Amino acid sequence: MSLEQQLIERLEQLCPTHLDVVNESSGHGGYFPGKESHFKAVIVSDVFAGLRLVQRHQKIYAAAGDLLSPGKIHALAIHAFVPEEWKNQDTTSPECAHAPKA
Incomplete structure (x- = not known):
């Protein structure tokens, strides 16, 4: 099972009304296809x-x-919120300084 899926399963223990787990590894230095190291x-x-x-x-x-x-x-x-705080929150990740350059 992928690290992403394992993380999702574990965070579901917190009874979320919303859960979004994003593998952001490709935006970081040392990335290769399939790498799982950086998440949001x-x-x-x-x-x-x-x-x-x-x-x-x-x-x-x-x-x-x-x-x-x-x-x-x-x-x-x-990014952890109670439902009343969640509306209109910006959870955009900044670009990594060591991200692969195109």
């Missing part, structure tokens, strides 16, 4: 209610577990 997770869940941003991230790190270990996911951009 946009997750909207009531489990984040009353939590500070760092606490939301800690819940996501705990759910991802060993997927964030060396040789697996190198970087995870996190």
